Amino acid sequence: MCKKKHIDKKVGNVIAISRYLYQHYSKQNCNCILLPPIFSEVGNGRIIKSNTSNNGNVLRLVYAGSMSSKDYIDTLLKAIMRINKDEIRITFDIIGPEKAQVKKLIGIENLEKVGIYSHGKLPHDETVSIVEKADLSVLLRMDKRYAKAGVSTKFCEAMMLGVPSICTSVGGTDLFVNDGVNGFLVENNEIQTLEKTLLDILKLSREQITEIKNNAILTANELFTAEKYREQFNDFLSKCI
Template identity: 30%
Template sequence: MQVKGTILYVIQSAPRDNAPTKHAFAIADLMRDCGYEVIFLVAGIEPGSNGGCCWDYPVTIPNSLKLTKWQLIAKYHERMTSCRAYAAFKDKAKEVSPAAVIYYGIEAELAAKVSTWCRDCDVPVLVDETDWFEPHFRGDIAAWIVERSRSKRVELVDTLADGVIAISPFFRDYFELICKEHGKPQVFFLPPLNRNGDSIATIAEGVPRKRTVTRFFYAGSPAGGKDNLACFIKAIEKLSDAMPSRPVIDVVGVSPEEAENLCTGLSKVNGVHFWGRRSHDRVIEMLRESDFGILFRKPELYARAGFSTKFAECMSNGVPMLCNEVGGADAVLETGVDGIVVPDMSEKSMEDGIKVACSMSDCELMAMKKAALDKALQLFSPEEYRDSFSLYLGSLISR
């Protein structure tokens, strides 16, 4: 395929084995399939050299941003001004002559400067938008500065871009309303995409059986306060011996020691297993052995605006979700068909959700697993978006 042009993808942090990297690389896969070369530029402060990493795409980490923990003044100044990051951006843009620029997760000051440069150079600028947190000071001044800056970016800078890649229905609706009033940004809804090997094709029927255990699964880091595990574990403790099939949960990413701080008094509940960190391959193995993934979040802005990759990861492996209703990713589920949605995180809702899951027959559970996978193959497969996304990029670049 002839290369149509180069897209410069500006990201906040160096690629790692985490959800933001998978998200950005999955979109880069799609852009490559549409005929574009993709080059990444890291725009955030990086403590080390990150040398020797094997990434799927060319990644530039500017030397000027490799600041040590002792360079506090330089770090503070950079967070407030993005001077070093912007200089690095201009150098890279001059080198590669991008057909388009996309930024993801960067701070407001840099986003504004990048947008101005793109406008002056007649290069379309797009936003890859995934998060929107209301700034709250929790004792960490650096984290608060970043949080406030990114909120400012969504409200004041993203609206001036030529295009927005919106991860959630919330962001799609938010920016489409702005587009109707001002003629831009043009919006493309793109939920978390699977990369090669992330999804299974079919679900093996297996030998009919009467299960005695219903396995729930969570992988992540609830310590940040986004996800709530304690309410679900309390419900398991109460219902453990009262269900047709006994509820158990595997929690990956939280060690038994960390669990006691996270879920005080609940870390040793029967049927609750904390496994600490595991390799990605092992996490997928454990996931595929489970019956339901879980995700419980507060009905706040971050939950409505984001779209947890847990939905894509679980459903794409034939594991339906049990979650609460927040007006975010839960909106894609048809409760009772391809997942279970409870109203809130109350004790009654948790218990009701577990009762529904643990009372399902094996045939009913298998039907829900197949429905979850069928929806995932439509919603999270890059092939479903290739043609429309190619037209979208082409229209912005030609304009």
């Protein structure tokens, strides 16, 4: 912390990835620009079409990450188990953690029986192939500084693919989400909260889910392309001289 304060005093020009950092350095009268993750090809002109297959009523969730202390999926897993008690209404693909980790987390041996599929670590192209088939991604975090100061590239990449996210409302990456329009927000990561949110989403028609997915692509095109920030960035650079 002391090292950060020392560096902060010497900083004059800042590219801030999040609104939290932008506001922090703007208060210090820094020359500052808010620049989220930028991708060369966003959405790629894609349009998601409604799924009319026999399993179209099953909600497909995906998580790609390391299941570290900053990501919380244990309560989500338990909420899914409750909902899938009598029939599989939700499938959840988990990429990154080993199957043994997931089994230990929720205390069951047969994950597939409750709609949970743990793939372990996969190459990026295989990860993308699974993510783009999902209805929703998940980004569940605690209301702490790390969640406010950073922006999840996993969230941005998923949105580019037309996969909106269920996010905890903490004032970080979730600020890109308009609840029920291009994703979903939850107040906390408790089982009851997540279960209610999932049950509400399950009430939506396949057409409504498809609309939200396409809204996610529109948001990605608006927020994560270089063209949007070109003029601002040139202005930022001119003030750096």
